[in-house]
Amino acid sequence: MEEKDIFLQTWMKDAALEDIYSKVLEGKRLSREDGIRLYQNPNLLAVGKLADIVRRKKNGNYATYVYNQHINYSNICLNRCRFCAFGKDENAHDAFELSLEKIEEAIQQRMQEPVTEIHIVGSIHPKFSYAYYLGIIKTVKRLRPKAILKAFTPVEIAHIAKLANMPVKDTLQELHAAGLDALPGGGAEIFSHRVRQEMCPEKLSGEEWLNIMKTAHRLGIQSNATMLYGHIERIEEKVDHILAIREAQDETQGFLCFIPLAFHSQNTPFAYLPTTCGIEDLKNIAVSRLLLDNVLHIKAYWIMLGLKLAQVALSFGADDLDGTIFEEKIAGMAGRTSPDSLTVKTLQNLIQEAGFIPRERNTYFYSIKKG
Numbered sequence: 275m276e277e278k279d280i281f282l283q284t285w286m287k288d289a290a291l292e293d294i295y296s297k298v299l300e301g302k303r304l305s306r307e308d309g310i311r312l313y314q315n316p317n318l319l320a321v322g323k324l325a326d327i328v329r330r331k332k333n334g335n336y337a338t339y340v341y342n343q344h345i346n347y348s349n350i351c352l353n354r355c356r357f358c359a360f361g362k363d364e365n366a367h368d369a370f371e372l373s374l375e376k377i378e379e380a381i382q383q384r385m386q387e388p389v390t391e392i393h394i395v396g397s398i399h400p401k402f403s404y405a406y407y408l409g410i411i412k413t414v415k416r417l418r419p420k421a422i423l424k425a426f427t428p429v430e431i432a433h434i435a436k437l438a439n440m441p442v443k444d445t446l447q448e449l450h451a452a453g454l455d456a457l458p459g460g461g462a463e464i465f466s467h468r469v470r471q472e473m474c475p476e477k478l479s480g481e482e483w484l485n486i487m488k489t490a491h492r493l494g495i496q497s498n499a500t501m502l503y504g505h506i507e508r509i510e511e512k513v514d515h516i517l518a519i520r521e522a523q524d525e526t527q528g529f530l531c532f533i534p535l536a537f538h539s540q541n542t543p544f545a546y547l548p549t550t551c552g553i554e555d556l557k558n559i560a561v562s563r564l565l566l567d568n569v570l571h572i573k574a575y576w577i578m579l580g581l582k583l584a585q586v587a588l589s590f591g592a593d594d595l596d597g598t599i600f601e602e603k604i605a606g607m608a609g610r611t612s613p614d615s616l617t618v619k620t621l622q623n624l625i626q627e628a629g630f631i632p633r634e635r636n637t638y639f640y641s642i643k644k645g
């Protein structure tokens with residue numbers, strides 16, 4: 275055995291992770307109990323090292339970013355989830371809604387830039403019609419025919435299907451035909467019924483969220499998946515959430531990446547909760563990487579993690595930083611301290627300084643070669 279292997283073996287033994295280390299080396303699937311133990315293990319560096327082994331097997335020395343533009347079409351929301359500082363009543367002073375002309379303006383403002391992905395999410399608006407949602411898709415595709423449109427979480431898709439008076443499958447099919455390319459991973463929160471009752475009782479259930487994603491995948495619409503942590507959830511609930519994604523992925527292979535989202539509590543009834551700490555953030559990235567053997571990419575979403583921690587997360591299992599963004603309102607309204615847009619140069623520097631090779635990717639994680 276080489277000296278470095280002996281060192282690793284001893285380290286993992288000291289951290290009481292020797293058996294999980296063996297599974298990782300053999301490429302064996304980790305169990306629910308393994309997931310709970312990893313979360314409970316106080317040796318963050320050892321857990322991170324395990325995640326890094328998997329990350330390097332799957333994604334080598336590369337870390338990616340995307341040239342994207344986020345647009346939020348409205349924050350006027352019928353659901354009013356308790357953890358969300360973004361959603362507002364119609365008459366709130368900071369409520370907003372974008373007409374199709376305003377969405378066009380937002381896209382026009384960036385037309386000189388090589389945006390490859392447009393990410394659009396909003397709210398469960400009380401008045402917008404099905405035609406409005408189709409209008410968003412058509413507007414984006416008219417102005418930016420080559421960009422990939424990633425829009426509408428399963429929560430919005432369920433609402434749009436009601437407006438269209440059609441089953442979800444037919445609605446997705448129509449939206450896809452109109453130009454919707456992929457779905458973002460939002461709205462998943464934590465699938466646990468207990469947590470949802472407390473935090474977002476009006477929202478789609480975890481099962482419904484998963485079913486809509488699986489339906490989309492079967493129609494050829496790929497998506498991301500998220501998990502919101504750092505509030506009232508328990509370790510077991512996070513592990514079960516991640517394993518539910520893993521199970522769905524076994525069925526459809528439609529998830530492109532997984533994004534653990536750090537909860538920001540300001541301007542919510544949960545403002546008494548402290549901001550997540552770095553240890554917790556890195557743990558969530560690392561455990562997700564280790565449990566999700568069938569999801570190729572883990573995103574360290576710098577908006578929620580902050581730039582410095584997102585950069586460190588690249589050595590704890592993450593292989594993507596998301597992108598240029600331009601305008602972010604969801605965490606922005608909940609006390610985010612990071613900026614809301616980054617240049618490609620900054621993204622590349624963050625990746626390089628972390629010891630990885632930066633690569634621009636598109637929504638589907640295909641490399642974009644320049645020049």
Ligand code: V47
Pocket residue numbers: 357358359360457458459460461462463498499500501502533535536537538539542575578596604605608
């Ligand atoms: O679903 C809401 C979360 C999500 C708060 O798919 C909050 O590429 C923290 O899903 N503190 C929306 N989080 C964001 C999202 C996303 C972002 C970037 C990329 C992708 C992708 C998806 O944000 C919501 C919810 O889980 N959220 N409120 C909050 N106060």
